[in-house]
Amino acid sequence: MDYSLLAGLVPEPGSRVDFARCLEIIPDLALLATTPQDPVFHAEGDVWTHTKMVVEALVNSQAYASAGPADRFVLFHSALLHDIAKPATTVIDEVTGKISQPGHSRRGAIDARILLWRAGVPFQMRETICRIITVHQLPFFALAGDKRGTTPEFTITKLSWELPVWMLCAVATADMEGRTYHGKQAVLDDIEVFRLLAEDMGALNAPVPFADDYTRQRYFSGANVQPQFALFREKVGSQVIVMSGMPASGKNTWVDKNAPGLPVISFDDARDELGLAHGKNEGLVAHHAFDMAKELLRAGKPFVWNATHLSNQMRTKTLDLLHDYHADVRLVYLEHPEEVIYSRNSRRDTSLRNKDITKMLFRWEVPVPSEAAKVEYIVEEIKPRKQRTNDLSDSQPKSKP
Template sequence: MDFQTLERLVAAPGQQPDFKGCVEAIPALTRLASTPQEPAYHGEGDVWTHTCMVVEAMVGGSDYERASAEERFVLFYSALLHDIAKPDTTVIDEVTGRIGQPGHSRRGSIDARILLWKAGVPFSLRETICRIIGVHQVPFWAFTGDRSGHTPEFLAHRLSWELPVWMLCAMATADMEGRLYESKQSVLDDIALFKALAEEEDCLYSAKAFPDDYTRVSYFRGARIHPAFSHYREEKGSDVVVMAGMPASGKNTWVEENLPTLPVVSFDDAREALGLAHGKNEGAVAHYAVDTAKSLLRSREAFVWNATHLSKQMRKKTLDLLYQYNASVRIVYLEQPERIILQRNARRDTSLRNQDIQRMLYRWEVPLPSEADVVEYRA
């Protein structure tokens, strides 16, 4: 499978998709046909039946018809891959027999990322697809119950910094149209309402405007402020560059070439200072690195935090600490093709094996533009 093959499979508006060709190009889709779904929400049956109905609904929709070729690629594969993780997340209650797939959206975004990365899909197209898959159900429940307590307005604002909200709404609409569900029309109405809200908030087709980055980051991190007015900043802390990317993606070289005079907080340096191999006593390594960072933050000194920061959870720990000290944060994300990553790692003097990197892929979440003051992608 390669990008050109995937491009050829994108159906024209109103055209019957070549599902046989899709399965041949993406063998992981074969598992969907044997994966059951909860009948109360999916009267049509298995995941593959649902997926085909969703893709047909997408291709027949007005948003798809108006979209550019690149946008159709994103919409087509968002629909085709939106439930790719259901086989691995299916849980059947032994007592009631009810079927659930908890976490399939988040896991699906990672599975799709690995698949599309290996196929050589351009970064911007791939990440838009993965971001849509990761939150494809949000318009279903934005008005009826976000567990985090966020308002629909907040969700629309934040999502607009992560993906085109109109595409997310097109995906949610196709997902609901492509099923047999008693309350389908009620959910479709909620999706339409969310889309109308985003348009009213000027973030359906572009990112929500903020007075400055500090206000935006404070708002997304939970400050109870109005996004239209600048948030007062009592003091400014360190300017911190947070590196992110897989091992052997070039982070050390980038830092040496672009920020040679700044102090560097590094887990690799911490391991070397402590005399530990990769994967050994990671708690002590983290403690050493955090103590180093805190010292720099207290003196408000600019520095680089150089680590993989591969998952959102890993980045959150770093970002929470930095913003606690009023730092300004610039995330620099680096990426290379799989072949280069594995070749480079095999040549390095490291205890990290290529098999370890392959396992790390299943925690791979590319930084979102909403996570920091500035997020740069060098892929």
């Protein structure tokens, strides 16, 4: 499977969708047909029946008709893959028989990311699809806020920095239209109000503007500030570069070239100091690294935090600590095609095996722009298939990166 095959699945507005071809190109979709759903919210039946209804609703929508070819690709595959993880997350209560799929949106984004990465879908298009899948149900209930007191305006502002809100609304509308549910009209009304509020805020097609990066970072951290008014900064802490990316993605090389001489906090270095192999007593390794970071933060010194930071949960732990110490954070994400990662790792002097990296893919969440004041993406796109070479040989001499 590659990008051209996926692009060939995308129909013109109002056209028939070739679902048989979709199953042929993306075999994982076949599992959806054998996956049940809660009959209260999905009286139409299994996940594949629902998915086809969603895709058809989207392809016949005004939003899809108004979109250009690249945006249609994003919209179509967001709808096609939005429930891709329901088979893996389905839970049926043994007593009541109630069906649920907890966490299917977040897991679905990861599954879609791996699939689209391997197919060579361009980074920006891929990540927009994955971000939509992550929050595809959010417009259903965002108007009510949440237990933390989050307002619809905050939700829309944050989303506007992460994805095109109009696309999210289009997919959410299709998701609700593509089901048999007695209460769906009320939800469709809420989605439309959500869309209108985003339009009124100027957030449908572009990020909500902020007075400066610091105000934006504090706003997304929960500070009671208004985006248009710069927040006075009482204390300026360390300047910190936080690295993120797969093992063997070139983080060490980037740091050597772009931040020479700065102290580096590294889990690999912490393991070496503690005499531990990769995967052994990771809690002790993390504790050691955090202690070193706190010393530098208390002194207000600049440094680099060099780690994979693959999951949002791991990045949040690091970023929360840095922001608590008033640090200025520059988050740098690096990415390469899968074959490059495995080839590089095979040549490194490391206890981390390629099969360990493959397991790490299922924790892979690319940073979003709202996570730090500055987020940069350095991505090597996959070459077209006819230009690609086999770079997976382990025969080359091993050396440190």
